[in-house]
Amino acid sequence: MKKWLSPLLLIVFFVLSGIAHYAGWDSTIQFILAAIAVIFVAGFLGKATESVSHYAGQRLGGFLNATFGNAAELIIAIFLVKEGLFDMVKASLTGSIIGNLLLVLGLSIFAGGLKFKIQKFNVSLAGMNGSLMIVAVISLFVPAVFLNTHAITTSDSKLLSLIVAGILIVAYVFWLVFSMITHKDYLADVTEDSDEELPHEHEPEWSKGRSVLYLIVATVMVAFVSEWLVGTLETFTSKFGLSELFVGAFLVAIIGNAAEHSAAVMLAMKNKIGAAVEIAVGSSLQIALFVAPVLVFASFFFGNTMNLVFTAIELLAIGVSVFIAKSIIQDGKTNWYEGLMLIVVYVILGVSFFMV
Template sequence: MKKYLSPGLLVLFFVLSAIGHFAHWSATLQFILSSIAVIFVAGFLGKATENVAHYAGQRLGGFLNATFGNAAELIIGILLVKEGLFDMVKASITGSIIGNLLLVLGLSLFAGGLKHKVQRYNVSLAGMNGSLMIVAIIALFVPAVFLQTHVLQENDRTSLSLVVAGILIVAYLLWLVFSMITHKDYLADVTETNNQKDSHEHEEPIWSKGRSILYLVIATVMVAFVSEWLVHTLDTFTAKYGLSELFVGAFVVAIVGNAAEHSAAIMLAMKNKIGAAVEIAVGSSLQIALFVAPVLVFVSHLFSRPMDIVFTVIELAAIGVSVFIAKSITQDGQTNWYEGLLLIAVYCILGVSFYLV
């Protein structure tokens, strides 16, 4: 663990974040401490997942990283739904999708491309990921158009949201069956075999299989706590600095929540494991759009505060352009540093636009 962060700093900021929350320190200080704690814990989570990936393979390792990395997003989302902050929930979902497709993937391609010039991965997987991203856009776009053009009545909003959410969850679960079981070999990474050989020759995991899984669970629990402490500061922090819920949710919360994906994807890309890096970035976005967002719709009914799946025009535009450029760049199954730079450029354009809202 010393290779990527200091255990002392991890524990220090986790404890300070806890003290700040329970001692009711100023919202700004709580926000800063909780954000730093989330980043350190996410680094811990990313390293644990990387070790698990060594034993499980690139694709499964990437899926596990995306899943455990999104644990923070899901927990933050549930807490925001409980507080009735639906606009910030949707902004956070938007930010997670564009953050993974543009920032995480962009930095991974950029860092990996500088070191390895051209990196390749399974073109069939790239095509399937692109199709799934289009489905996610359709699922978010159709309810918004049908309701905002008043083709459907307002009381149909909840029913349509539940139906669409249910369909997306089923589609995502069947995608896991397709990609992990029935067509596992078809979607296997083209560099998997070589990278596994290199990995065994030059790089051994720092933890055993059992310890890696244990640390994965511990890190996820720590993420749950610091995420809750972070959420409690958002309302006051947003009001104090005059920031829009859209910007805070889409960029601040999303960047902090995606820290695990950032660290793991970039490290893997630099080790020429671009298949796992793409699986983390794109797979995480798909998981947010096809699973996390629909689950939050159902969870909202448990709190008797129904949330719909209707996003604003701005949010749909941001997700749409992110999917368009990400699909265009990844569909050929090979990447370089300049393509990563293009993704980062689009992210900066959206960031400035959201800030000025």
């Protein structure tokens, strides 16, 4: 029964969300249906990614999940950039980074830790990820400081943002070359062949070709639902008196991160914490080092360049998230209480953002 029930619900909510959008139903109903549809599509995406990771390995599987999972955020953000809603774009980028580092990573470590006392992954990879997260913070911190201290003008900040964006994209491409090609074995996950893996671990129900096909189909579905969701945001925000900062940083981010949530937690509970960390941390790095820079260039081509100047509150949230996440993953070991600490910080930030 379960085998056909989930696909049926996926199709039903996807179709209902599309009808609600194109038929012009009430914005609240549109938002709820689109949000539910994104969650079902994300579950489908997570299952497809897990199947692909079985064939490609934990690191590549985690990278693919982060990439396809971030497709939702990138598509949502491009629509927002086109509308000129830069504040909401930056808030959603902030929410994606802190959501992955605190909520996705926290839930994964917590869920995995309840089942396995100590979970281990490659300590060298943890160190590299930590250093890259600091680079991401620096890249967002520098333009804001230079503009807010009046060392540069607003037009200069746009030029600086374009230059920084270009440098970050190059750095990210080289990181992929380093981690996936030249130092692939050095960063290989220690739990890949662990004796602690579940004894009933079995072959995925989908073939390699079908898994890749479903991954692409799920991403296309996420793209459609994301567009429908964005169409309701402005009305929904004003209707309930919510700030753009809270909606962008938490509501959009939580819904957009649904793919990472489902896949990372499932993998952690199967003692594949390396893949879970790769999804959560890798996704945050991809947002900061690739997605944000791509959006800067997209806005440039739309004729109104978005700068990389984030607010003090957003920078504080990102800085705090990177600090606590780096301190927890740097030893290559995790337990359930460390996951709980990440969730606690996320809740504190969420309450603070809500009160803005």
